[in-house]
Amino acid sequence: MKMNGSQILVEVLLEQGVDTIFGYPGGAVLNIYDALYINRDRIRHVLTAHEQGASHAADGYARATGKTGVCLATSGPGATNLVTGIATAYMDSIPMVAITGNVGSTLIGKDSFQEVYIAGITMPITKHNFTVRRVDELADTLREAFRIAQTGRPGPVLVDITKDVTAAEYEYTPKQPLDTSVTFDVKPEEMQRVADKINEAKCPAIYFGGGVQTSDAGKELLALMKKAEIPASGTMMAIGTLPVDEPLYLGMVGMHGKVSSGFALDKADLILAIGARFSDRVATDPDRFAPNAKIIHVDIDAAEINKNMQTDDSVVMDAKTFLTNILPYVNENKHTEWLEQIKQWKEKLDYRPKDDDSVLKPHQVMGVIADMIGEDAIIVTDVGQHQMWAAQYSRRNKIRHFLTSGGLGTMGYGYGAAIGAKMAQPNKRVIHITGDGSFHMNLNELCTSVSYNLPIITVVMNNRVLGMVRQWQTMFYNKHYSATDPERKTDYVKLADAFGADGYHCENLDEFKAVFKKAMETTDKPSIIDCAIDKDERVLPMVPAGKSVRDFVID
Amino acid sequence: MQKYILSVIVKNNSGVLARVSSLFGRRGFNIDSLTVSATSDPKVSRMSIIVQGDEKTLEQIIKQVSKLEEAIWVEQLWEEESYCKELLFVKIQASDAADKDSIREIAEVYNAVVVQSSSDSIIVELTEVPSRIDAFLNVISHFHIMDMCRSGVTAMMK
Numbered sequence: 001m002k003m004n005g006s007q008i009l010v011e012v013l014l015e016q017g018v019d020t021i022f023g024y025p026g027g028a029v030l031n032i033y034d035a036l037y038i039n040r041d042r043i044r045h046v047l048t049a050h051e052q053g054a055s056h057a058a059d060g061y062a063r064a065t066g067k068t069g070v071c072l073a074t075s076g077p078g079a080t081n082l083v084t085g086i087a088t089a090y091m092d093s094i095p096m097v098a099i100t101g102n103v104g105s106t107l108i109g110k111d112s113f114q115e116v117y118i119a120g121i122t123m124p125i126t127k128h129n130f131t132v133r134r135v136d137e138l139a140d141t142l143r144e145a146f147r148i149a150q151t152g153r154p155g156p157v158l159v160d161i162t163k164d165v166t167a168a169e170y171e172y173t174p175k176q177p178l179d180t181s182v183t184f185d186v187k188p189e190e191m192q193r194v195a196d197k198i199n200e201a202k203c204p205a206i207y208f209g210g211g212v213q214t215s216d217a218g219k220e221l222l223a224l225m226k227k228a229e230i231p232a233s234g235t236m237m238a239i240g241t242l243p244v245d246e247p248l249y250l251g252m253v254g255m256h257g258k259v260s261s262g263f264a265l266d267k268a269d270l271i272l273a274i275g276a277r278f279s280d281r282v283a284t285d286p287d288r289f290a291p292n293a294k295i296i297h298v299d300i301d302a303a304e305i306n307k308n309m310q311t312d313d314s315v316v317m318d319a320k321t322f323l324t325n326i327l328p329y330v331n332e333n334k335h336t337e338w339l340e341q342i343k344q345w346k347e348k349l350d351y352r353p354k355d356d357d358s359v360l361k362p363h364q365v366m367g368v369i370a371d372m373i374g375e376d377a378i379i380v381t382d383v384g385q386h387q388m389w390a391a392q393y394s395r396r397n398k399i400r401h402f403l404t405s406g407g408l409g410t411m412g413y414g415y416g417a418a419i420g421a422k423m424a425q426p427n428k429r430v431i432h433i434t435g436d437g438s439f440h441m442n443l444n445e446l447c448t449s450v451s452y453n454l455p456i457i458t459v460v461m462n463n464r465v466l467g468m469v470r471q472w473q474t475m476f477y478n479k480h481y482s483a484t485d486p487e488r489k490t491d492y493v494k495l496a497d498a499f500g501a502d503g504y505h506c507e508n509l510d511e512f513k514a515v516f517k518k519a520m521e522t523t524d525k526p527s528i529i530d531c532a533i534d535k536d537e538r539v540l541p542m543v544p545a546g547k548s549v550r551d552f553v554i555d
Numbered sequence: 556m557q558k559y560i561l562s563v564i565v566k567n568n569s570g571v572l573a574r575v576s577s578l579f580g581r582r583g584f585n586i587d588s589l590t591v592s593a594t595s596d597p598k599v600s601r602m603s604i605i606v607q608g609d610e611k612t613l614e615q616i617i618k619q620v621s622k623l624e625e626a627i628w629v630e631q632l633w634e635e636e637s638y639c640k641e642l643l644f645v646k647i648q649a650s651d652a653a654d655k656d657s658i659r660e661i662a663e664v665y666n667a668v669v670v671q672s673s674s675d676s677i678i679v680e681l682t683e684v685p686s687r688i689d690a691f692l693n694v695i696s697h698f699h700i701m702d703m704c705r706s707g708v709t710a711m712m713k
Contacts, residue, residue, distance in 0.1 A: 123574055124581045128624040131570075148624060303618035306611065 005135045005166040006035035009099070010043060012142040016177050018070050020044045020061065020423050022054035022416075024081075026074025027114060028101030031166035046423060046452065048416065049444040051078050055085020056416025056442075057423070059094050063403045064378055064421040064428075066216075068095040068149050075102045076114030079160070080121065084410060086156045087125040091407025092237065093210065095154035097145050098122075104163045105133050118160050127155035135168035143175065150180040153301040154214065182300075184317040186325045194272075194296055194315060195329030201270035203338040204230045205293075207253065207282075210237030210406070211275015211300060212319045213399045218242055220323035221274070225249075228333045231342055233261040235276050236391050239402040244395045250342065254282040255543050256388040260345040262549035265290050267341070274298045275319040278308040279407070280545070288548040298322045351541045351554050357509045360531050362386070362461055364509055366393035369431060369459065372516060377429035378403060378421050382414035382438030384468040386461035388539040390433040412441030415458070419445060422454045429520070432458040436488070437466040446499040449526040456526045457519045460492060463533040471538045475553070485535075492530035502527040556607045558587060558685065560639060562710055563602040563620055564594070564628040571625045575602060578623065584608065584616050588641075588707030599627060603710045605685060632710045634684045639710035643667075643681045643688050648699035650675045658698065665691045676701055 003011070009032060013021065023045060025033045036045045048054040051073040058069030069089075073082050079100040089096045103112045119131045128148050130141050138161065145157040198204060212221055212234075218241040225232055225248045233253035234241060242249040250261035265271055271293045276282070283289040286309055297304070297311040298319065305314040315322055353363040366389050369379075379394045380403040381387040387404055396402040403421055405413040418432040439460050449456050461467075470484040496503025502522060504515035512531060519527035542553045565571045572591055579586050587605035594601050606616055613631070621629045632639060649655045649672075658677050662669055667681035681691055685708055692703075 119570060120573065123570075123577045301622070303615065303622055305618075306614055307618075310611070 001172050002169050003172050004031065004035070004169050005138050005161065006031040007038075008135070008139050008170065008172045009142065009161070009166070010035045010039045011172055011174065012139050013070065014042060015174060016143070016146045017067065018043065020046060021070040021072055022046045022048055022057040022061070022420065023072030024048060024051045024054055024074070024078060026078045026101070028075035028103055028163045029072065029078075029166070031163065032072065032101060045072075046419070046448070048419070048448050050442070051081030052084055052412070053416035053419070053442060053445040053448065055082040055096075055098065056088065056410075056413050057420035058096050058098070059085055059089045059413075060380060060403055060417030060420025061424040062089070062094050062096055062420075063417070064400050064424040066400065068097055068146055069420060070097050070099065072099045073101075074114065075100060075118075076116050078114075079116055079118040083121060083125070084412075085416070086122055086158065088405050088408045088410045088413055089156040090125045090127070092405065093154050093214065094156065095149040096156035097142075097149055098156060098158045100158065100160045101166065102131070102160050102162045105165075108162065118158065122158045125156070126158050129158035130160065132159060132161045132165050135165045135170040138165055138170070139172060139175075143178070147178050147180055152182055182318070184321050186317070186321065190315060191326050191329045194313060195326055197270060197294060197296060197313065198228060198230070198272060199331045199333065202335070203268050204228070204270040204272065204335065205264045205268035206230050206232035206272045206274065207265055207276055208232055208238050208241065208274045208319070209235040209276025213238050213241050214275065215318045215320040216399055217320035217323050218399060220320055220327070222246065224323055224327055224330060227327065228330045229335050229339070230272070231264055231339065233257070233265055235279075235282060235406075236404065237406045238276070239391060240396040240399045243397045252391055255284060255545070256392065256539050256541065259349040259351065259541050259549065259552050259554070260342055262543065262552070263345045263349065264342050265293070266549050268293045271295045272298070273311075274322065275300070277304050280308075283309055284543050285546055285548045349552075349554070353540070359508060360506065360512060360533055362389040362533060362537055363393045365459065365461070365512060365531055366390060366433075368509065368513055368516065369433075370395040372520060373429055373431060377401070377431055378425060380404070380414050380418040380421055380430060380432050382434040383409045383411045384435045384438055384466070385463070385471065385537070385539050386433050386435040386438070389461065394433070411438040414438060415442050415445040418456045418458075419448055419452075419454060422449070422456055423452075430454075430456050432456055434458060434460055435467060436460055436462040436464060436490070440488070440490070443495070446496070446501055446526060446528075450500040453524045454526060455523050457516070458526065458528045459516075460528060460530050461533050462492070462530050463535040463537060464488070465535045467535070467537070468539070470535070474536075474538070475542075476544070492528050496528040501525055503530070504528070505530045505532070507532045556585075557609060559606050559608070559613050560632040560634070560637070560685070560708060560710055561604045561606060561617065561620070562630050562632050562712070563604060563626055564599050565602055565623075566625040566627065567598055567600045568625055571600070574623060574625060575620065578619055582615065582619060584612060588705065590707035590709060592709060603708045605708055630712070632712060634686060637710050637712050639684050639708055640682050641685050641688055641708045642706035643683070643691070644670075644678060644704045645692070645695070645700060646676050646678045646702040647695060648675060648701050649677045654698070658695065661691070661694055667691065
């Protein structure tokens with residue numbers, strides 16, 4: 001059937017199973033928005049306050065479902081506003097297709113109004129990108145974008161379309177979406193070789209990351225851990241992959257992870273790394289990381305092998321395929337002494353925050369939230385101290401229920417991502433944990449959740465300072481509180497009211513419980529709960545940047 | 556630091572050169588030279604790249620370049636196991652006959668050709684493997700080099 005480029009775009013999105021896109025209109029995408037209007041019963045477009053919100057929403061949608069998130073923006077500033085969201089998705093390997101309109105072909109390269117070379121700008125933060133200048137290439141280019149975003153290690157792909165292409169007519173022929181699953185060639189001798197090392201180890205430890213979450217391999221991981229009795233330390237990106245009450249799961253590892261979890265890797269004689277990349281937040285000092293361990297690295301991306309850490313053996317494979325296939329080769333085993341040693345570290349070294357109900361202690365606030373929301377609620381965070389408190393204490397037991405910007409560390413990520421998650425999972429509660437610093441970056445998106453009646457609960461851990469940076473200034477910069485004490489006078493209750501949301505303020509745990517309960521009962525609009533936190537609260541434990549876990553700070 | 560030669564077959568799309576060079580910039584890899592040339596297939600081009608680094612860097616470069624959607628094939632080449640040449644023009648200051656003779660003598664040893672001789676300078680052309688060009692430049696380094704241009708390598712597996 002003959003149709004214009006904009007209609008072809010909508011048809012291809014539908015072909016790919018897209019039900020929701022997040023975006024913001026503008027001159028270069030007027031034709032596309034016309035097609036979205038005509039097809040409004042077939043595809044939902046969510047209008048955000050800012051294109052950055054749309055890109056984070058597409059990311060949140062993708063993280064909450066595993067499907068590819070889609071965002072749409074106009075040329076020039078519309079496109080550049082997507083950049084932070086695209087980079088966030090890139091760093092955390094989130095499948096996303098970002099579509100931008102550009103000026104007409106004849107205006108390209110002439111510094112036309114609202115023209116930028118967005119393909120050039122996003123080159124280093126996308127898996128790949130395309131510029132479409134001919135309508136006959138549009139459909140297949142979009143299909144290719146979805147294929148690339150979903151295949152292997154996922155990531156964002158940008159498709160830039162000139163305005164004339166969105167108006168030009170061409171024959172549209174429907175196609176089935178491609179099967180993007182990759183099958184890996186499992187070699188028995190390779191499995192045997194790796195299993196031999198696991199079987200021989202006296203103090204083995206598993207270090208697993210977001211790759212296990214992406215391939216939904218928690219069950220398979222647990223089977224291996226139990227069969228060979230191997231403890232496992234998880235990264236922040238892996239939160240939810242293993243249940244928090246699993247005794248062999250040592251909890252989060254890294255700069256603010258559990259000391260015992262870090263020590264297990266530090267003292268292990270064998271580390272089996274699965275779907276994790278030895279980032280500088282875990283291997284804080286790569287030269288002193290796990291000095292006694294032989295390292296086996298399993299990753300879907302060959303380029304991760306030997307990138308940050310020199311390994312002794314490696315398997316290029318997705319986590320699920322690896323874990324499923326290695327299991328028969330691994331012996332049933334006991335590591336009683338090793339586990340006893342870890343138990344002692346847990347008792348002696350792990351940080352235990354002190355309760356105080358008369359004020360709001362971050363760990364207690366997170367504890368109350370975890371108690372009240374149950375297993376099915378999705379926690380979305382921004383970046384900073386609150387993010388670490390949420391990671392440490394929110395007790396998520398399912399994959400895709402803890403959404404956070406790990407690699408890029410994007411302050412302002414949370415609200416957009418929460419909107420995306422709520423749109424993707426309307427029957428689940430979405431709790432947005434933020435700080436007053438991060439929230440100020442993108443709180444404009446409150447209008448979006450009001451417009452769409454999304455009962456997202458925002459909990460602002462409000463210490464009135466830029467807490468994480470301030471914590472570093474306290475510990476490493478002689479308390480020179482440079483630009484971390486903005487003395488803002490924002491009244492969050494009035495702010496919520498102004499946007500048409502519910503706002504609450506609380507100063508102690510009982511007050512928090514009462515207002516959180518009220519917020520949980522609200523089903524048609526967002527709530528903001530302003531929690532007064534002491535500005536000297538720190539995230540502990542902490543491994544200073546560039547140091548080893550042996551240099552951990554606990555008070 | 557070691558030098559390595561890579562031959563990369565890429566899809567002949569607009570922006571592919573930017574994509575490869577952007578990757579090198581972003582990852583902090585050092586390019587010594589990069590040439591893009593046509594192949595028998597108009598849909599693909601060959602990039603011959605000389606990179607500097609150690610074995611670990613080389614491994615990363617090969618893996619990261621391989622990940623690019625438009626990179627079809629990446630291989631490392633060795634001077635002795637491939638056809639691999641680079642073209643050099645060098646303008647050397649030589650105001651007296653003694654200097655000129657001595658430059659001609661060295662040029663002869665390296666099979667370089669004197670393409671121009673003026674009152675105060677000599678221009679020498681040399682087509683050779685990169686390591687021989689390095690060696691030649693080393694030998695003439697005590698002269699004043701007025702200008703120099705290396706083409707970058709063109710290489711093909713034997």
